[in-house]
Amino acid sequence: MALPSLAGLVAVVLHRNGWIDVVEAISLLVGGAIAVAVPSVWVLASRSGPERHAVQSADEAAAQLAREVAAREPGRPRVHYLQLLHDLDSIAWEADPATGQLKFASPRMRSLLSAAADVSPAETEFWTRIAHAPDRARVASTLSTAAMESRDCELEFQASTAAGTRFLRARFYPVHEGSPPRWARGVVFDLTDAKGRDRFVAVQTDVARVLDGSPSVAVALPRLLGVLGQALEWDAGAAWTLDLSLGALRCVESWQASPDIAVELIAASCGETCRRGEDLPGRVWANGVAAWSAELGRESKSRRAAVAAADGVKSAVGFPIRARGEVLGVAELFSRKDKQPDENVSAFLSAVGDLIGIFIDHRRTEERQREESAALEAVNKLAPMLSGKLDVDQVIQELTDAATRLASAASGTFFYHSPGSEGDGYRSYTSTAAPRDSFGLAVPRPAGFPTRLFSSDGPLRIDDARRGASTSWSESPLPGAPIASYLAVPVVSRSGRVLGGLALSHPDPGVFTDREERIVLAIAAQAAVAIDNAELYATERQARQAAETASRAKDEFLAMLGHELRNPIGAIRNSVDTLSAAYGRNGDAAGEMLTAIISRQTEALAQLVDDLLDVTRLISGKMRLRKRVVDLSEFTGRALEALCAGGRAAQHSVRFDGEPVFVEGDPVRLEQIVTNLVDNALKYTPPGGEIAIAVERTGEVAQLRVRDNGQGIDPELLPRIFDLFAQGRQSLDRPHGGLGIGLTLVRRLAELHGGTVEVESAGSGRGSEFRVRLPARASSEGAAVEEAPGPRWMTPRHVLIAEDHADSRESLRLLLEASGHRVDVARGGDDAVELALSGSPELALIDIGLPGLDGYDVAREIRASDTSDSIYLVALTGYGQPLDRRRALRCGFNEHVVKPLTREKLLRLMATLDSPERRVAS
Numbered sequence: 070m071a072l073p074s075l076a077g078l079v080a081v082v083l084h085r086n087g088w089i090d091v092v093e094a095i096s097l098l099v100g101g102a103i104a105v106a107v108p109s110v111w112v113l114a115s116r117s118g119p120e121r122h123a124v125q126s127a128d129e130a131a132a133q134l135a136r137e138v139a140a141r142e143p144g145r146p147r148v149h150y151l152q153l154l155h156d157l158d159s160i161a162w163e164a165d166p167a168t169g170q171l172k173f174a175s176p177r178m179r180s181l182l183s184a185a186a187d188v189s190p191a192e193t194e195f196w197t198r199i200a201h202a203p204d205r206a207r208v209a210s211t212l213s214t215a216a217m218e219s220r221d222c223e224l225e226f227q228a229s230t231a232a233g234t235r236f237l238r239a240r241f242y243p244v245h246e247g248s249p250p251r252w253a254r255g256v257v258f259d260l261t262d263a264k265g266r267d268r269f270v271a272v273q274t275d276v277a278r279v280l281d282g283s284p285s286v287a288v289a290l291p292r293l294l295g296v297l298g299q300a301l302e303w304d305a306g307a308a309w310t311l312d313l314s315l316g317a318l319r320c321v322e323s324w325q326a327s328p329d330i331a332v333e334l335i336a337a338s339c340g341e342t343c344r345r346g347e348d349l350p351g352r353v354w355a356n357g358v359a360a361w362s363a364e365l366g367r368e369s370k371s372r373r374a375a376v377a378a379a380d381g382v383k384s385a386v387g388f389p390i391r392a393r394g395e396v397l398g399v400a401e402l403f404s405r406k407d408k409q410p411d412e413n414v415s416a417f418l419s420a421v422g423d424l425i426g427i428f429i430d431h432r433r434t435e436e437r438q439r440e441e442s443a444a445l446e447a448v449n450k451l452a453p454m455l456s457g458k459l460d461v462d463q464v465i466q467e468l469t470d471a472a473t474r475l476a477s478a479a480s481g482t483f484f485y486h487s488p489g490s491e492g493d494g495y496r497s498y499t500s501t502a503a504p505r506d507s508f509g510l511a512v513p514r515p516a517g518f519p520t521r522l523f524s525s526d527g528p529l530r531i532d533d534a535r536r537g538a539s540t541s542w543s544e545s546p547l548p549g550a551p552i553a554s555y556l557a558v559p560v561v562s563r564s565g566r567v568l569g570g571l572a573l574s575h576p577d578p579g580v581f582t583d584r585e586e587r588i589v590l591a592i593a594a595q596a597a598v599a600i601d602n603a604e605l606y607a608t609e610r611q612a613r614q615a616a617e618t619a620s621r622a623k624d625e626f627l628a629m630l631g632h633e634l635r636n637p638i639g640a641i642r643n644s645v646d647t648l649s650a651a652y653g654r655n656g657d658a659a660g661e662m663l664t665a666i667i668s669r670q671t672e673a674l675a676q677l678v679d680d681l682l683d684v685t686r687l688i689s690g691k692m693r694l695r696k697r698v699v700d701l702s703e704f705t706g707r708a709l710e711a712l713c714a715g716g717r718a719a720q721h722s723v724r725f726d727g728e729p730v731f732v733e734g735d736p737v738r739l740e741q742i743v744t745n746l747v748d749n750a751l752k753y754t755p756p757g758g759e760i761a762i763a764v765e766r767t768g769e770v771a772q773l774r775v776r777d778n779g780q781g782i783d784p785e786l787l788p789r790i791f792d793l794f795a796q797g798r799q800s801l802d803r804p805h806g807g808l809g810i811g812l813t814l815v816r817r818l819a820e821l822h823g824g825t826v827e828v829e830s831a832g833s834g835r836g837s838e839f840r841v842r843l844p845a846r847a848s849s850e851g852a853a854v855e856e857a858p859g860p861r862w863m864t865p866r867h868v869l870i871a872e873d874h875a876d877s878r879e880s881l882r883l884l885l886e887a888s889g890h891r892v893d894v895a896r897g898g899d900d901a902v903e904l905a906l907s908g909s910p911e912l913a914l915i916d917i918g919l920p921g922l923d924g925y926d927v928a929r930e931i932r933a934s935d936t937s938d939s940i941y942l943v944a945l946t947g948y949g950q951p952l953d954r955r956r957a958l959r960c961g962f963n964e965h966v967v968k969p970l971t972r973e974k975l976l977r978l979m980a981t982l983d984s985p986e987r988r989v990a991s
């Protein structure tokens with residue numbers, strides 16, 4: 070701060086050059102020093118070093134100027150000095166060096182004379198007497214020493230004046246000649262206000278430190294009251310914050326210099342509310358400025374006057390806590406002393422109140438941000454949680470609870486309009502915190518609710534539903550819970566359908582803000598997707614259940630159909646075999662021809678039934694393979710022999726060429742593949758045509774080829790030849806017959822064996838070639854080679870037949886008896902058990918659907934006896950599902966045979982009786 074020194078230098082230069090007189094030079098010098106140095110001390114007290122130097126420079130310049138004036142103009146009148154010092158806002162004086170009498174002084178000097186009017190300022194005693202008691206000895210010692218040494222002296226001390234205790238800084242210039250030692254002149258600055266500002270700066274520093282170190286408003290407020298009270302010499306304090314829900318101030322924190330001060334007053338304040346304009350806090354809130362109460366205990370309008378008087382509290386000051394131009398609260402300080410209103414203190418407290426307001430606003434903003442972040446995090450976590458739930462009731466309950474919790478609502482209700490609802494029908498879901506009497510129950514649309522809740526028009530928010538609204542708004546969605554704040558958000562699906570409405574409420578007004586609305590809207594959007602998904606899943610699940618029910622009904626129907634068809638087919642087959650044997654013995658050619666016709670047509674009908682049931686099991690994935698290693702070439706050769714033996718290839722030239730190739734497969738299903746392909750070739754090749762079958766190995770692949778020179782396949786049919794029910798064009802008489810499922814069976818069975826099937830045809834009339842490729846086995850180990858049935862397997866046996874279908878039973882009995890076997894028959898389950906235990910048959914053919922005891926119970930009863938191991942039990946049934954087979958084996962049957970019981974199957978069973986691997990199934 071070089072300005073005071075510069076002012077002194079300028080004054081000296083101007084006076085030496087005659088441009089200004091002495092009075093003007095002094096005016097410039099002293100005025101510059103006061104105008105610049107004093108405000109610097111006032112405002113920047115913490116930087117007192119430069120200001121002190123500035124004052125010292127100004128004093129030195131003034132002394133130099135005074136010495137020059139005295140040397141050059143010793144006789145000039147002093148009237149100009151008196152006028153100048155009278156106008157200066159400082160204390161300056163000059164005394165006669167010889168007598169010590171005061172020659173002139175600034176007007177403010179009189180305020181100092183009242184304490185030592187009988188002593189001249191030129192004497193050290195004067196300054197000792199006005200000094201404050203704690204500073205008196207120091208002032209006397211310092212001045213006495215300086216006067217004795219005839220040197221200038223600068224001193225700062227506290228003085229008692231007519232205006233009260235003041236902080237002074239004085240500069241003394243001694244008399245250099247004469248005795249006794251005294252002072253010739255001096256300059257005094259009043260630093261009281263500057264000291265006050267120093268204190269304010271220190272308090273502000275402490276306030277800033279408290280705010281910086283407080284984690285919350287609740288922690289900061291009592292600390293701040295303590296800092297202000299101790300620094301400004303108050304005894305107690307209270308802090309009030311604005312409660313928006315009540316529209317009033319509420320006392321939330323307090324401070325006492327000691328526990329026994331203002332006890333009743335603090336007790337009467339804490340937790341209480343104060344309306345706008347009421348009592349000291351209310352007046353500060355209403356006016357927005359600091360207010361004083363010099364006699365709090367005597368204020369007639371104060372509710373706390375009596376307790377203040379009882380506590381001895383006399384003075385109080387309140388100041389607003391503000392931020393963004395709004396009053397957030399009010400702070401009070403109490404004192405047992407008489408404290409008069411002080412504008413400086415009011416201004417300082419108001420500034421501190423602004424600092425506190427900024428702190429509170431910042432903390433609240435941080436809290437809102439934390440809450441918003443937590444809410445958004447919760448909303449984000451809600452999305453995967455909701456998407457993972459496929460039950461509509463669970464989804465709705467989760468979103469209702471989440472919205473109620475995150476929006477700080479007292480209660481929440483979701484009215485769900487399910488796809489099956491009609492008109493205004495809804496299901497009601499409430500938050501978990503609310504009564505659950507009507508949870509999930511069908512309810513009509515509430516008449517007291519706005520239509521926007523059940524439309525796609527967007528949310529509706531009401532701060533206080535009790536003001537200016539119909540009486541229906543005075544109750545929440547849950548009867549008996551009065552509400553003020555209300556937030557209604559419709560939940561709309563992606564297709565635009567209104568899924569329902571979410572209604573939140575709270576008994577306090579103004580609870581729901583833009584923040585809560587945004588959160589609930591986000592929840593509603595996620596809920597709409599989750600409910601959509603849950604509804605789609607429920608619809609799909611219902612459709613799947615319906616499809617499964619229909620599939621089960623179809624399977625049951627087909628199983629029943631197969632059972633009902635196989636019984637007559639079996640009876641016909643057995644009868645034809647019996648007749649054929651009789652006609653053969655009698656040499657009746659016509660009879661043999663007729664039985665052959667009946668046999669072929671019966672075989673065709675049985676094949677249709679088997680294919681229809683097999684393709685159904687294949688499509689539904691219910692067919693299971695019983696694999697073993699077989700020689701595909703040998704197996705194919707036997708299948709062709711059986712076809713030729715039945716006369717089915719009599720009108721065609723069939724050629725087979727094969728090499729040993731081993732595959733792992735189900736012999737029954739492999740036979741179906743060969744039979745269906747060859748039968749298809751026979752069907753679509755005119756009489757006299759050629760059919761070539763070959764089995765070969767190419768690398769790791771076993772290949773079966775069936776080639777014909779028949780009618781071929783049209784190019785448009787070729788890509789879908791293996792589709793179900795696909796057939797080539799036929800005339801109205803349908804000479805080839807069939808259902809179009811044989812090739813579908815071939816493809817599905819090949820795929821079950823891990824293989825493929827393909828077809829080539831050059832077009833209509835140019836024949837076709839089918840190729841089946843299956844994984845080949847590296848060696849023949851484990852291959853089972855079946856021998857053709859021989860005469861030794863027709864050894865007469867004792868056979869039990871348990872069958873309730875009369876034609877099937879009798880035809881099978883006649884067939885077995887014609888082959889030389891001894892046969893017992895039973896019509897029901899009880900008879901079957903009795904005959905089995907008494908007659909000990911070697912082979913028992915037991916129908917599952919017997920009256921009385923069914924076939925499963927018959928097997929259990931027989932296996933429970935001691936002699937059951939000698940009986941080979943065969944379940945003879947029209948039900949051929951894998952589950953039926955497993956159940957039969959668990960009940961004790963050795964085998965499960967699907968009707969009709971052909972001659973080939975019967976021969977195989979007879980052969981099994983001689984096999985060393987005979988065993989009883991567990």
